[in-house]
Each structure stands twice: as structure tokens, then as C-alpha cells.
Amino acid sequence: MGFIPGPSDPFYELMQPPPDETPAQATARQKRELDAQRVNDKIDEDIKQERARAKKERNVIKLLLLGQSESGKSTTLKNFRMRYTKVEWDQERSGWRSVVQLNIVRSITTVIRIVEADMNGEAADSEEEQLTPIDTVKSEPLKFTDRHQLLMIRLAPLLSVETELKRRLGAGAEHIHPAPMSATPFEVPQASSLRRKKPTEFSVRSWKDILENNSRITHSVEAAASDVDLQTLTIAGCKDDMKALWQDKAVQQALQRRGIQLLDTAGFFLNDLDRIATRDYAVTDNDIVRARLRTVGMQEHRLSFKHGPWDDPKTGRPSGWEWRIFDVGGCRTLRRAWLPYFEGVNVIIFLSPVSVFDQRLEEDSRVNRLEDSIILWTSICSSTLLAKTQLILFLNKCDLLRRKLKRGVRVNQYLPSYGERPNEVMAVVKYLREKFKDIQKQCSPEHRSAYIYPTTVTDTEATAVTLESVRDGVLRENLAASQLI
Numbered sequence: 001m002g003f004i005p006g007p008s009d010p011f012y013e014l015m016q017p018p019p020d021e022t023p024a025q026a027t028a029r030q031k032r033e034l035d036a037q038r039v040n041d042k043i044d045e046d047i048k049q050e051r052a053r054a055k056k057e058r059n060v061i062k063l064l065l066l067g068q069s070e071s072g073k074s075t076t077l078k079n080f081r082m083r084y085t086k087v088e089w090d091q092e093r094s095g096w097r098s099v100v101q102l103n104i105v106r107s108i109t110t111v112i113r114i115v116e117a118d119m120n121g122e123a124a125d126s127e128e129e130q131l132t133p134i135d136t137v138k139s140e141p142l143k144f145t146d147r148h149q150l151l152m153i154r155l156a157p158l159l160s161v162e163t164e165l166k167r168r169l170g171a172g173a174e175h176i177h178p179a180p181m182s183a184t185p186f187e188v189p190q191a192s193s194l195r196r197k198k199p200t201e202f203s204v205r206s207w208k209d210i211l212e213n214n215s216r217i218t219h220s221v222e223a224a225a226s227d228v229d230l231q232t233l234t235i236a237g238c239k240d241d242m243k244a245l246w247q248d249k250a251v252q253q254a255l256q257r258r259g260i261q262l263l264d265t266a267g268f269f270l271n272d273l274d275r276i277a278t279r280d281y282a283v284t285d286n287d288i289v290r291a292r293l294r295t296v297g298m299q300e301h302r303l304s305f306k307h308g309p310w311d312d313p314k315t316g317r318p319s320g321w322e323w324r325i326f327d328v329g330g331c332r333t334l335r336r337a338w339l340p341y342f343e344g345v346n347v348i349i350f351l352s353p354v355s356v357f358d359q360r361l362e363e364d365s366r367v368n369r370l371e372d373s374i375i376l377w378t379s380i381c382s383s384t385l386l387a388k389t390q391l392i393l394f395l396n397k398c399d400l401l402r403r404k405l406k407r408g409v410r411v412n413q414y415l416p417s418y419g420e421r422p423n424e425v426m427a428v429v430k431y432l433r434e435k436f437k438d439i440q441k442q443c444s445p446e447h448r449s450a451y452i453y454p455t456t457v458t459d460t461e462a463t464a465v466t467l468e469s470v471r472d473g474v475l476r477e478n479l480a481a482s483q484l485i
């Protein structure tokens with residue numbers, strides 16, 4: 001309702017119609033006034049809605065997970081979900097079975113590819129992205145026998161298993177094998193058809209969707225036939241041969257001389273074959289956290305925390321916080337897609353793996369992974385769009401750093417600025433912590449503090465403690481910010 005001045009008000013005169021107004025002019029004036037009133041009402045309504053939205057959104061925290069590919073973004077998201085959305089987590093559990101199985105098959109095909117390359121005398125160069133020089137057993141001929149050949153022929157059915165698992169997992173599957181879909185797992189293709197260049201990694205647009213589908217399929221198959229699916233049967237049937245190949249001395253040597261540390265690669269489960277390559281394999285929390293499924297799309301997950309700072313105006317009860325966590329693909333070609341999510345983001349957790357100082361990017365083998373991570377961090381800290389965003393840094397994969405240093409890899413060989421500092425985990429983490437902190441201080445457009453955690457996000461117990469601390473820190477900062485609204 002607009003302001004209507006009375007006769008004593010100075011505006012009263014101004015608001016009176018002209019004394020010589022004709023009836024047509026009066027109608028036109030009234031229409032004009034009505035239109036103006038409608039516009040006013042619309043503006044008032046918009047303002048009201050914007051205020052209500054801002055008030056509602058006071059309880060929403062937008063958190064973006066960033067970092068290069070394989071830095072551990074999705075694994076961090078899994079930790080959040082395992083801890084704070086247990087019901088959904090359990091619902092998706094059976095869907096992860098195919099992912100773990102696919103990870104196993106992928107590891108075995110990698111082993112076979114290496115062995116066959118060695119049998120054929122192919123050069124042992126640039127197989128993997130490791131920069132670690134290939135030294136020790138370079139010139140010794142490896143002793144591969146008919147037994148190895150036989151093992152590989154017996155493992156050939158895994159080819160069809162891989163195709164079928166990818167088909168089941170759905171969109172994004174890269175059909176790198178020429179094996180026809182109709183081939184049953186028991187038809188034995190030539191072992192040499194397993195030989196090929198390093199395959200592109202299987203990826204999906206959103207693992208949330210495919211897991212929902214996949215767990216439905218798994219459930220319905222189980223319910224309908226109360227039987228085990230063909231892929232699980234084939235994998236179980238190949239268990240002993242997979243173990244024999246993986247544990248073989250000549251195979252281990254072949255991997256070693258190509259600088260391949262399969263144990264440290266994403267989605268490694270070959271040491272768990274006894275438990276996983278079985279008909280009744282039950283997926284554990286730890287398996288889910290370790291399973292590798294590359295992200296190419298954006299995934300949004302929502303968590304709610306019961307206790308928020310505001311009372312719900314309807315019930316009078318405290319209304320909780322809602323966290324919207326966005327997980328994106330970290331591969332170089334996908335990074336342009338990050339930009340739209342910078343708008344209004346409250347928190348960024350940036351993951352930088354500390355164990356990658358001797359590795360190159362898979363998507364560009366000229367670029368050192370640690371260097372790439374530092375460049376990314378610098379641009380995030382410098383972004384004016386993110387000037388008010390709280391930055392949290394996870395110096396991740398501390399366990400892999402420990403293993404690498406134990407193997408005798410020297411940091412200063414790849415990072416000359418590391419100098420003569422001790423070649424130990426604590427010292428490396430401290431050095432990198434200072435480096436990232438300095439960049440953050442120098443490049444941030446506004447003053448902000450750095451929250452830095454050394455992490456191993458596959459260690460769910462330790463990560464739970466970190467997440468509690470992150471949660472409290474984020475809530476504290478955002479409470480202060482939202483009180484200003």
C-alpha cells in the first residue's frame with residue numbers, strides 16, 4: 001500500500017489531478033498510476049523474496065573441492081558422505097562392487113600389457129607417468145616361460161568382464177577393447193589381444209547416478225535369480241591365476257624395471273584378491289574409499305548439520321546448516337568448467353598430493369604434477385572472484401610420500417630448491433606447507449588465514465578427525481560472515 005498524504009501535507013497539492021483535466025485525460029492518468037503501482041509492487045515483492053532467500057541461504061554453505069586429477073577430491077567427498085549421510089552411503093554400497101571389480105580387472109590388464117611388451121622385447125620407456133629413473137635390473141633378460149603365456153590365456157575372459165562392467169556402469173564408458181559384446185566370458189580370445197597401448201581411464205559423468213542404477217541392477221539380479229552375476233563368477237574363477245601372475249617374480253621384475261609401482265596406483269586391490277575375487281564379495285567402507293572412478297562431470301552432494309545458529313521462524317527451533325559440496329573433475333581439459341562454481345562459494349578445499357614430486361601429469365607428460373598443483377593453488381589464491389572464500393588446503397597422500405621416501409627416492413633430485421633438508425616425511429610436508437602458505441599470503445587479494453592439514457584421505461579414521469576440525473572452522477567463519485547479512 002503506497003503513502004497517501006492528507007490535505008495538510010506539503011505533498012497533498014502535488015498529488016491532486018490538474019483542475020482542468022478532461023475525462024479522457026483522467027482515464028489515461030489513472031491507467032498510468034495503476035501501471036506505476038504494479039511496477040512498484042513487483043519491485044517490493046522481488047526485494048522481499050531476495051531478503052527471504054538471503055535469510056534462508058544464511059544457513060547454506062557452498063563448498064568446492066578442487067585439485068588436479070587423482071588428488072583425492074572424490075575420496076574426500078566419500079569421507080564426508082560416509083560420516084554425515086550414512087543412510088545414502090549404505091544404499092549405494094552394492095553399486096560400488098562393480099567399480100572395485102573393474103579396478104581389479106584394470107590392474108590385471110596393466111600387468112598383462114607390461115609382461116607382453118617385455119616378452120616382445122619392447123623398450124622399457126615412458127610406460128607410466130613416473131619420472132623415477134628405471135635403473136636396477138635394466139639389462140638382465142627376464143625369464144618368462146610357457147607358464148606365463150598360459151596364465152595370460154586363462155585370464156583372457158577378463159576382457160569381456162571389463163566390457164560388461166563398463167556397460168553396466170553406463171555413460172562415459174570408453175570402449176577400448178574390440179571384444180564383441182556378445183562374446184561370453186568363457187570364449188577365450190588370443191592373449192595378444194590384451195596387448196595394447198596404455199588405455200584411457202574409465203570415467204563417468206556422475207558416480208552418484210551410476211551407483212544408484214547399478215545398485216538397482218545388482219539388487220534386482222539378486223532378487224530375481226538369487227544367483228551370482230556372470231562377471232563375479234568369472235572374476236572368482238580367475239582368482240588363483242590373477243594371484244599367480246601378480247605374485248610372480250619375473251612379473252614383479254618387469255614392473256620394477258619400467259618404474260611401475262602398481263601398489264601406489266589408484267584403485268589398487270590386487271593384494272585383496274582372496275577377499276574380493278569371490279562369489280559372495282561384500283563391499284566394505286574401506287573398499288569404497290579406495291575405489292577409483294574418475295570424475296568428468298560435476299557432482300553436487302548435500303549434507304545437513306542439525307545445529308545452526310538461527311531459529312526456524314515457523315517452529316522456533318534452531319534450524320541447521322546445509323552444506324552443498326561440489327566435486328569436479330581435476331583433469332586439465334576439465335578445469336574451465338570450474339569457473340561457474342566460483343560464484344558465491346564459501347569454502348574451497350584444495351587437495352595437493354605431496355607424493356607426486358617425481359610424477360608427470362597423465363594428460364600432459366611434459367608437466368610435473370607438483371608444479372601443476374602449485375600453479376593451480378597460485379591462481380586460486382590470486383582470484384579476485386574468490387577473494388572472500390575461505391581456503392583450506394589438504395596436503396594429501398602422506399602415506400604414499402612415506403612409501404616413496406622409504407624406497408629411497410630423493411626429493412631434491414626433482415625439487416632442487418629442497419636442498420639438503422632431511423629426506424623425511426615430516427620435513428617434506430613442512431617444506432611444502434611453508435611454500436603453499438607463502439603463496440597464499442603473497443597472492444591473496446585480501447587478508448585471510450590459511451588452514452592447512454597434512455592428510456591421507458584413504459585413512460578414514462584420521463580423516464574423520466580432520467573433517468570435524470574443518471567443519472568447526474567453516475561454521476565459525478561462516479557464522480561470523482552470515483551475521484553480517
Ligand SMILES: Nc1nc2c(ncn2[C@@H]2O[C@H](COP(=O)(O)OP(=O)(O)OP(=O)(O)O)[C@@H](O)[C@H]2O)c(=O)[nH]1
Nearest residue numbers: 070071072073074075267290292295330397456457
Ligand atoms: N594411498 C592413498 N591413496 C589415495 C589418497 N587419496 C586418494 N587416494 C586414491 O587416489 C585415487 C584418486 O582419488 P580420487 O578421489 O578419485 O581423485 P580425484 O581428485 O577425484 O580425481 P579426478 O576425479 O580425476 O579429478 C583413488 O583411488 C583414491 O583411493 C591418499 O591419501 N592415499
Ligand SMILES: [Mg+2]
Nearest residue numbers: 073074294295
Ligand atoms: Mg573425482
